[in-house]
Amino acid sequence: MDLTALMNSHFNDSVLAMQRSAEALTEPLAAAVELLFATLANNGKILACGNGGSAADAQHFIAELVGRFERDRLPLAGIALNTDTSILTAVGNDYGFDQIFERQISALGQTGDILVAISTSGNSQNVINAIRVAHERDMVVIALTGKDGGQIGQLLTDTDIHLCVPDDRTMRIQEVHIVLLHALCDGIDALLLGEPL
Ligand SMILES: O=C(CO)[C@@H](O)[C@H](O)[C@H](O)[C@H](O)COP(=O)(O)O
Numbered sequence: 001m002d003l004t005a006l007m008n009s010h011f012n013d014s015v016l017a018m019q020r021s022a023e024a025l026t027e028p029l030a031a032a033v034e035l036l037f038a039t040l041a042n043n044g045k046i047l048a049c050g051n052g053g054s055a056a057d058a059q060h061f062i063a064e065l066v067g068r069f070e071r072d073r074l075p076l077a078g079i080a081l082n083t084d085t086s087i088l089t090a091v092g093n094d095y096g097f098d099q100i101f102e103r104q105i106s107a108l109g110q111t112g113d114i115l116v117a118i119s120t121s122g123n124s125q126n127v128i129n130a131i132r133v134a135h136e137r138d139m140v141v142i143a144l145t146g147k148d149g150g151q152i153g154q155l156l157t158d159t160d161i162h163l164c165v166p167d168d169r170t171m172r173i174q175e176v177h178i179v180l181l182h183a184l185c186d187g188i189d190a191l192l193l194g195e196p197l
């Protein structure tokens with residue numbers, strides 16, 4: 001086993017995934033910034049969810065809205081739906097794991113809010129259910145997926161934004177997702193505060 005070659009392949013593969021994503025996703029990413037900014041300016045809020053590494057990404061993104069990204073600014077309205085262990089265990093235990101996000105959207109989501117739905121496969125049932133309920137609330141969805149977009153890709157409407165990473169490996173997709181989420185934060189700050197540093 002040539003571990004050095006294996007480790008090196010991760011850097012090379014990640015660069016390739018970034019390059020392919022830059023070509024495919026720069027325009028919808030800019031549209032997503034405008035949508036998020038308009039929502040926040042209209043007193044809407046951002047709800048985000050995902051499983052596993054994508055749960056970490058969702059809470060990372062929301063922390064940078066509520067706290068800050070690179071520069072001081074007003075706090076922005078966002079909630080990560082995968083962070084409250086009491087809600088997750090109660091809803092998971094009483095209603096099922098597939099409902100852990102949709103129930104929170106039923107409780108908190110309003111027309112004019114945005115759901116940021118993160119799933120590398122596009123096939124996580126609890127994220128699919130979250131999108132269905134968000135649509136029932138007339139919320140717009142920004143979906144971060146990968147592979148072929150999975151069932152989530154089929155579920156999105158023309159008013160939603162689909163950021164589907166053109167790669168098949170979960171880790172590569174997640175690596176691009178974190179760049180997308182940081183770019184969204186930077187874009188929001190640029191519209192709020194002016195040119196980035
Ligand atoms: O972080 C990783 C793999 O890199 C895992 O924890 C991964 O997020 C989990 O297997 C998730 O359950 C995958 O869900 P999804 O991205 O397909 O919606």
Ligand SMILES: [Zn+2]
Pocket residue numbers: 053171174
């Ligand atoms: Zn991981």
